[in-house]
Amino acid sequence: MTRGTLxxxxxxxxxxxxxxxxxxxxxxxxxxxxxxxxxxxxxxxHNPRELALLLHHFNLDLPLPQQYQLWVxxxxxxxxxxxxxNRGVQITPLLVRELGTSLELGAAALIFTVGVGLTLGLFAxxxxxxxIDYVASSTAVVGYSxxxxxxxxxxxxxxxxxxxxxTNGAFYYEIGWGKPxxxxxxxxxxxxxxxxxxxxxxxxxxxxxxxxDYVRTAWAKGLRPRIVIIRHALRNALIPVITxxxxxxxxxxxxxxxxxxxxxxxxxxxxxxxxxxxxDYNIVIGVFTFYAALVGLVNLGVDLLYPVLDPRIRY
Amino acid sequence: xxxxxxxxxxxxxxxxxxxxxACGNSTPTSSETLAADQTIRFPINDDIGTFDPAHQSAxxxxxxxxxIFQGPVKFDNAGKIIPDLASKWDxxxxxxxxxxxxxxxxxxxxxxxxxxxxxxxxWNRAALAGxxxxxxxxxxxxxxxxxxxxxxxxTLSGLTKTDDYTVVAxxxxxxxxxxxxxALGGVSWVIDQKVVTAKGEDTWWTTPDGLVATGPFxxxxxxxxxxxxFAPVANWWGGSTGAIKKIHVDxxxxxxxxxxxxxxxxxxxxxxxxxxPTAEDILRYQAGTHKAELTLxxxxxxxxxxxxxVKGPFAGDAGKDGRSAFxxxxxxxxxxxxxxxxxxxxxxxxxxxxxxxxxGYLGDGADSTxxxxxxxxxxxxxxxxxxxxxxxxxxYTYNTSATNKLVAENLQAQWKQNLGxxxxxxxxxxxxxxxxxxxxxxxxxxxxxxxxxxxxxxxFDNLFTCSAGSSGSGYxxxxxxxLVTKADQKPIDQSLSDYISAQKMMIxxxxxxxxxxxxxxxxxxxxxxxxxGNAFFDYYWTGLRVLTH
Numbered sequence: 001m002t003r004g005t006l007x008x009x010x011x012x013x014x015x016x017x018x019x020x021x022x023x024x025x026x027x028x029x030x031x032x033x034x035x036x037x038x039x040x041x042x043x044x045x046h047n048p049r050e051l052a053l054l055l056h057h058f059n060l061d062l063p064l065p066q067q068y069q070l071w072v073x074x075x076x077x078x079x080x081x082x083x084x085x086n087r088g089v090q091i092t093p094l095l096v097r098e099l100g101t102s103l104e105l106g107a108a109a110l111i112f113t114v115g116v117g118l119t120l121g122l123f124a125x126x127x128x129x130x131x132i133d134y135v136a137s138s139t140a141v142v143g144y145s146x147x148x149x150x151x152x153x154x155x156x157x158x159x160x161x162x163x164x165x166x167t168n169g170a171f172y173y174e175i176g177w178g179k180p181x182x183x184x185x186x187x188x189x190x191x192x193x194x195x196x197x198x199x200x201x202x203x204x205x206x207x208x209x210x211x212x213d214y215v216r217t218a219w220a221k222g223l224r225p226r227i228v229i230i231r232h233a234l235r236n237a238l239i240p241v242i243t244x245x246x247x248x249x250x251x252x253x254x255x256x257x258x259x260x261x262x263x264x265x266x267x268x269x270x271x272x273x274x275x276x277x278x279x280d281y282n283i284v285i286g287v288f289t290f291y292a293a294l295v296g297l298v299n300l301g302v303d304l305l306y307p308v309l310d311p312r313i314r315y
Numbered sequence: 316x317x318x319x320x321x322x323x324x325x326x327x328x329x330x331x332x333x334x335x336x337a338c339g340n341s342t343p344t345s346s347e348t349l350a351a352d353q354t355i356r357f358p359i360n361d362d363i364g365t366f367d368p369a370h371q372s373a374x375x376x377x378x379x380x381x382x383i384f385q386g387p388v389k390f391d392n393a394g395k396i397i398p399d400l401a402s403k404w405d406x407x408x409x410x411x412x413x414x415x416x417x418x419x420x421x422x423x424x425x426x427x428x429x430x431x432x433x434x435x436x437x438w439n440r441a442a443l444a445g446x447x448x449x450x451x452x453x454x455x456x457x458x459x460x461x462x463x464x465x466x467x468x469x470t471l472s473g474l475t476k477t478d479d480y481t482v483v484a485x486x487x488x489x490x491x492x493x494x495x496x497x498a499l500g501g502v503s504w505v506i507d508q509k510v511v512t513a514k515g516e517d518t519w520w521t522t523p524d525g526l527v528a529t530g531p532f533x534x535x536x537x538x539x540x541x542x543x544x545f546a547p548v549a550n551w552w553g554g555s556t557g558a559i560k561k562i563h564v565d566x567x568x569x570x571x572x573x574x575x576x577x578x579x580x581x582x583x584x585x586x587x588x589x590x591x592p593t594a595e596d597i598l599r600y601q602a603g604t605h606k607a608e609l610t611l612x613x614x615x616x617x618x619x620x621x622x623x624x625v626k627g628p629f630a631g632d633a634g635k636d637g638r639s640a641f642x643x644x645x646x647x648x649x650x651x652x653x654x655x656x657x658x659x660x661x662x663x664x665x666x667x668x669x670x671x672x673x674x675g676y677l678g679d680g681a682d683s684t685x686x687x688x689x690x691x692x693x694x695x696x697x698x699x700x701x702x703x704x705x706x707x708x709x710x711y712t713y714n715t716s717a718t719n720k721l722v723a724e725n726l727q728a729q730w731k732q733n734l735g736x737x738x739x740x741x742x743x744x745x746x747x748x749x750x751x752x753x754x755x756x757x758x759x760x761x762x763x764x765x766x767x768x769x770x771x772x773x774x775f776d777n778l779f780t781c782s783a784g785s786s787g788s789g790y791x792x793x794x795x796x797x798l799v800t801k802a803d804q805k806p807i808d809q810s811l812s813d814y815i816s817a818q819k820m821m822i823x824x825x826x827x828x829x830x831x832x833x834x835x836x837x838x839x840x841x842x843x844x845x846x847x848g849n850a851f852f853d854y855y856w857t858g859l860r861v862l863t864h
Contacts, residue, residue: 087365175576264567266541
């Protein structure tokens with residue numbers, strides 16, 4: 001790693017920290033100053049002392065600037081506080097665990113996206129205007145047109161319910177999380193729309209590249225087809241694909257919000273919705289902080305991939 | 316039959332026979348053959364709020380904790396108060412002194428013995444914590460000092476012991492409802508001071524080794540917001556813990572996936588811990604071949620339309636005909652059809668405002684104000700407000716939720732159709748709505764209540780008496796108040812008729828327009844026995860058993 005790259009990484013990490021704190025500060029202030037209601041609202045009115053004890057427990061009886069100061073201090077020490085709804089649940093370890101789950105799902109979806117997208121795109125380009133191209137392109141159009149929650153719901157119905165009935169329980173997708181077999185269907189639901197994007201992009205890019213002079217030269221030299229396609233054509237065709245990997249990975253990370261809720265996966269995306277519905281403001285802020293940092297880190301990772309594929313790029 | 320399966324069958328039969336002798340509340344038959352795997356799995360939509368008895372208030376938390384904790388008395392599955400940690404209790408002739416005689420062999424799950432000091436510590440701690448149910452100790456002498464802001468005492472002066480196994484509670488006034496409040500549990504459950512001190516006041520209950528209590532089950536694992544596991548306490552002081560060896564609970568927000576997983580064999584039960592399958596699933600089971608797996612139980616919640624008695628057109632005697640017209644104009648069957656998914660989630664309220672299945676429920680069809688009669692309603696309305704001036708700009712106010720919106724829109728349509736009255740709808744956020752309702756701000760509004768414990772006092776003192784904090788309407792009937800005050804002091808078997816008379820006064824005064832009672836659905840696999848619940852809570856886990864299937 002060059003000195004320039006190291007400086008670039010440090011600069012980006014500082015920027016990510018600043019962005020995460022800034023975004024979560026906006027959420028913190030918005031929640032505390034603008035939104036009506038709180039996690040303690042119930043039909044049975046709290047007596048004043050009970051409410052005072054609750055507010056005191058969570059520092060909510062302090063002036064807003066002091067609350068903010070305590071919160072920022074906590075964040076910088078890695079302590080995002082305690083859940084307002086689920087007493088005793090510390091938010092930082094909770095979100096770290098849930099982040100792990102979301103990353104597992106996101107990574108599986110990304111592998112599916114890139115693997116399936118590249119394969120479809122590659123075959124569609126190499127067999128242009130054949131039935132293979134039509135099938136691959138049509139599949140991509142279907143995936144591109146359908147939102148992931150529709151795909152997810154259909155997959156749950158087909159693989160979770162109908163497969164169970166058709167095979168009398170011998171083969172089906174088991175709802176839940178924790179077993180290796182339970183990751184495949186949600187990963188497909190999450191990755192399919194993005195795989196379609198990659199497929200379309202790869203096809204277009206490959207069609208352009210395989211008509212280039214240097215590819216023609218490679219064929220003329222008598223190189224084996226695998227060498228020409230993989231080493232000469234695909235490597236260059238991948239540059240635009242890599243370019244969209246950043247937004248694509250970010251899309252997958254935010255897409256887990258929907259997918260985790262449909263499949264009941266205990267990850268950060270499910271927490272995002274639950275905490276908002278429960279008015280668990282402390283967790284909401286924590287989730288925003290995590291997401292802000294995560295998106296920044298993913299983009300940094302993608303940016304660091306560029307020099308690997310294109311030596312002209314330097315930091 | 317192989318040797319292994321033969322042993323399984325034999326051990327199953329032996330276990331079933333033992334259960335028959337051991338379990339009071341469950342009713343296993345000698346022909347039952349238990350499965351080798353005695354695991355029950357069910358889902359909940361969010362993690363538990365707290366297992367600390369001093370802070371518990373959510374029904375979901377109680378449904379778990381009643382299997383972990385114990386107090387001096389409890390409700391059995393049929394809703395009868397029975398001894399739990401106490402072998403017996405005495406009430407003095409003036410009903411001011413309660414003496415609890417604790418059993419002498421009680422042990423916490425960590426082996427610590429339980430004595431009178433543990434009960435006194437637990438009660439004082441809960442009273443001082445001042446959370447939602449601390450008021451259950453309000454009858455005890457000294458509660459005012461403990462609950463003052465700031466507290467002027469840290470212990471209830473009326474709570475003492477005469478020896479290691481006898482606790483005496485002196486009351487400041489007779490309270491016939493008090494045993495019911497104690498039997499519900501929560502603040503009255505006994506905890507281990509040593510553990511609380513060692514593990515921390517706020518966090519002692521959050522881990523399996525910290526959650527120490529006297530009940531038949533203990534928590535064995537917890538992944539916050541993901542899963543909970545429970546197992547019977549080995550050598551439980553109370554004897555048999557029943558057949559079940561493991562309870563596994565998944566935290567999954569999506570209700571639809573619960574039933575899919577149930578149908579995949581991933582859950583034995585859906586509906587425990589105050590959860591509900593989706594309305595679509597309930598309707599599907601009602602119409603399908605697996606109908607027997609579905610049970611719809613009355614729940615503890617009742618919903619009605621509140622009328623203001625302090626301002627607006629419905630106030631006082633002058634507003635009575637208007638109140639009657641507005642309640643008579645509601646076709647509850649249609650309302651339930653529209654707002655409760657064809658009755659899958661609630662039933663029409665026809666037996667008073669106290670929910671069906673609870674003490675004080677008047678009986679189906681007993682509330683004359685819930686009878687739908689569009690013609691009579693319109694005639695009464697036109698007599699009361701011939702020019703329409705009284706209801707000009709009338710608003711129905713509710714807090715935003717999908718169900719509340721459906722209810723509000725249906726009421727609006729029915730009042731328009733049956734009375735010719737245009738009622739505007741006002742949807743507010745929860746905080747604003749509840750806060751203003753307690754201040755009696757609204758003229759026509761949504762009201763509902765979930766019983767805290769199975770005693771009419773809970774409803775009257777919170778909702779219907781002149782000083783009720785959650786009344787919303789400002790209804791005040793001194794004659795009824797006097798009757799309720801006297802009834803509150805008597806045991807339930809002597810006071811029930813007074814509460815029923817008081818409810819009849821409310822019906823005569825048309826205090827509200829009853830709408831519906833909530834339903835608690837249970838989906839239970841046919842090979843699981845002892846599952847279900849009463850209006851208040853799930854049946855205890857000690858009675859559950861999984862048969863061979």
